[in-house]
Amino acid sequence: MADDEKPEQIDQLLATPQLAGALDSEHFRRFLDQAPIALVASDMRGQERIVYANPEFEKISGQSPGELEGQQWSALHGRMVESDVALGEAIVGGSDYLGCFSIGPPGAEPAIIDIYANIIEDDDGAAIFRLASFAPNRAALESEREALASQLRDKDMALKEIQHRVRNNLQMIAALIRYEARIAGDSAARDPFDKIAGRIEALQLLYRSMADDELGQEVDLGSYLSQIASHVMRAHAREGITLDLKVDAYPVSVNVAMPTGLVVNELMTNALKYAFAKRESGTISLQFHVDASGCRIEIADDGQGLPDGVEWPRPGKLSELIVRSLRQNAGAQMLVESKPGEGLRVIIIFTRRAASVEADASQAAAD
Numbered sequence: 001m002a003d004d005e006k007p008e009q010i011d012q013l014l015a016t017p018q019l020a021g022a023l024d025s026e027h028f029r030r031f032l033d034q035a036p037i038a039l040v041a042s043d044m045r046g047q048e049r050i051v052y053a054n055p056e057f058e059k060i061s062g063q064s065p066g067e068l069e070g071q072q073w074s075a076l077h078g079r080m081v082e083s084d085v086a087l088g089e090a091i092v093g094g095s096d097y098l099g100c101f102s103i104g105p106p107g108a109e110p111a112i113i114d115i116y117a118n119i120i121e122d123d124d125g126a127a128i129f130r131l132a133s134f135a136p137n138r139a140a141l142e143s144e145r146e147a148l149a150s151q152l153r154d155k156d157m158a159l160k161e162i163q164h165r166v167r168n169n170l171q172m173i174a175a176l177i178r179y180e181a182r183i184a185g186d187s188a189a190r191d192p193f194d195k196i197a198g199r200i201e202a203l204q205l206l207y208r209s210m211a212d213d214e215l216g217q218e219v220d221l222g223s224y225l226s227q228i229a230s231h232v233m234r235a236h237a238r239e240g241i242t243l244d245l246k247v248d249a250y251p252v253s254v255n256v257a258m259p260t261g262l263v264v265n266e267l268m269t270n271a272l273k274y275a276f277a278k279r280e281s282g283t284i285s286l287q288f289h290v291d292a293s294g295c296r297i298e299i300a301d302d303g304q305g306l307p308d309g310v311e312w313p314r315p316g317k318l319s320e321l322i323v324r325s326l327r328q329n330a331g332a333q334m335l336v337e338s339k340p341g342e343g344l345r346v347i348i349i350f351t352r353r354a355a356s357v358e359a360d361a362s363q364a365a366a367d
Contacts, residue, residue, distance in 0.1 A: 038134035062105025078103035222247035240281035259326035275303025300345035
């Protein structure tokens with residue numbers, strides 16, 4: 001390794017004004033205790049002995065400052081990777097870049113470290129300190145990064161395969177439920193099957209959307225809601241009922257997208273089944289917009305509205321649990337308006353921060 005490739009922290013340390021005097025200062029040694037690289041120093045005045053080792057060196061070697069102070073360099077554990085030269089011998093016999101060494105606590109996997117040694121002189125040119133610096137080997141770091149990247153790629157492929165299988169299984173379950181609904185007889189018997197199938201299909205679409213994100217943590221909520229709306233309109237097709245769809249593209253965490261999609265699925269399914277029971281035409285509106293103030297979702301229809309004494313979500317029903325999940329995961333606010341003969345409108349609002357993957361991770365850490 002060339003001298004111009006020396007780690008920046010070592011260059012900065014060696015450039016410290018009057019470094020020889022500074023090493024005698026207890027205040028400066030406390031400063032070195034916070035250094036991000038491992039350091040060991042010896043006093044060369046008289047019989048050379050180690051007088052300082054910082055906590056970072058203990059981390060990589062397992063040897064404490066108290067164990068090393070007063071010892072010769074031969075007390076250091078470690079050997080050169082290429083020639084098996086002892087660490088202490090190399091430090092005493094060389095200067096500047098000494099080579100690549102294997103260092104580590106007994107019984108632990110050794111670290112591959114680049115080592116530098118420099119002699120610190122006083123104003124008269126007399127050698128008074130020897131300073132050894134230990135920096136992670138760049139080649140070893142690059143190899144570790146490549147190995148980690150390979151592991152992440154393998155895990156990502158495994159995760160995508162799991163998501164693919166879950167999506168296929170959900171599709172099969174939904175198809176079986178739809179089949180049971182068709183043979184159930186009257187509409188009252190079919191209704192519970194249809195609701196369950198619709199929720200499962202919403203989850204299936206979520207898994208499909210997750211495949212578009214490399215880490216499977218984010219979903220484009222606009223695209224996901226559009227897929228749900230199109231799917232519900234096809235599954236419960238009614239002539240004369242139209243969809244007014246306007247959505248923005250915006251990524252949100254999976255834990256926000258899931259309950260949001262289930263709410264939209266529930267409201268649109270209910271509208272197609274009940275809102276226009278006495279009419280041959282009508283409009284369902286789904287809008288999702290994002291601005292500086294946050295995210296706003298509006299699901300509305302111009303049907304007959306909720307019957308007197310009925311509220312949505314109904315207490316004790318699964319829809320209430322889904323809404324509660326949305327409030328918990330996104331800190332969502334919800335407004336429900338229903339007017340007889342004018343329809344139902346539900347507005348959901350949450351901040352962009354609350355919908356992010358970062359907020360999701362923070363909540364998980366707090367839990």
